[in-house]
Amino acid sequence: MVQLDRILFLLFIFTLPMVVMAQHPLPLTMDIENNERDLNFESSNAYNTNDPNNKNSFWINAGIGVGTPGIAGIASASYQFLGSNLLSLRGAITGELFGDELWDIGLLYGRATTAQDYHASISAGLAVMGGSRSSGGLFSDTPREEVSRQVGFPIGGQLFWLPSRFIGLGLSGFANLNGERSFAGLAFSLQIGKLK
Template sequence: MGLPLILVASFSQSYSQGVQKTDSHIDYWVQGGPSVTTLGTGLQAELMVDYNNHLFSISTTSTDVDFGTEIWDIALIYGQSMNYRSFYLSAGTGVAVIGGNGYSDLFGRGTKTSIETTIGFPLRGQISWQPVRFFALGINSFLNVNTEQPFGGIGISVRIGKFQGL
């Protein structure tokens, strides 16, 4: 009775799933620049980390070049990214704190009033071109959905840091 078990065990081959180690890829950079928003000319800046195409960002936008005089936000963003040759694309969303001065109209018209600091839900997207290993130029889009003063815009940015080479 034990002989068939010994024969099967000694002549059978075991196969296991091979685990291949993959290298983790971490990039990090700062970027910022001017933007055109629904409420006027503004600024944007971000500190970003890309870990294997998972993007983590601390971001700020302002609807005026003088930070704090109009609507502003400070956001924590999670997104996905991809590289294609010397181009980088990403999109993400998160949570933000907003404050500043808002308007009774959506597009910066009407009565200007101070708004309460509140929570917003930002959306961010970007495409950038990397001519050299540590520098890139990009176009960024942003939107902040909130109950006080929703706003959005598009801007250009300069990106400096350690990111995937050409």
């Protein structure tokens, strides 16, 4: 079983460099035919929010992977606006095949990169979480115990490669911190939408 601290550590390692770059882009200058051009991603025409040709990004993604406990699944709908602002509606679930199951549905706000060939983000918010516990095995007559629904604090991170304008492939990490039983997961995901 993958431990929560290992997943959170991997999520942190994967997303931190990209988030830092999104927050503090480095202006680059190059000489093209003796004319200097500014390649700062935040101020270039490709990401100038005042440019009418620049439209916001939106996508859905879904994936499956490992979590605490057992296997994990994630699905989300995201909207990136005004440069690097990100708003997501996310559902996540982790569970053992015949054991405990935990889930959440939440609204998250975060920051994302605005690069052309990759996409990284990190976000946090509020969620409703719940689930069930199995006190017996597969053939046990003991009924499942419901985990009471309560507010949790979801955290999410994504790292995607964008081979086209409409498809992305990568990793989605998630965690939910709550008073009942915190859980996390890391999933290989497919991203579909208007990505760049």
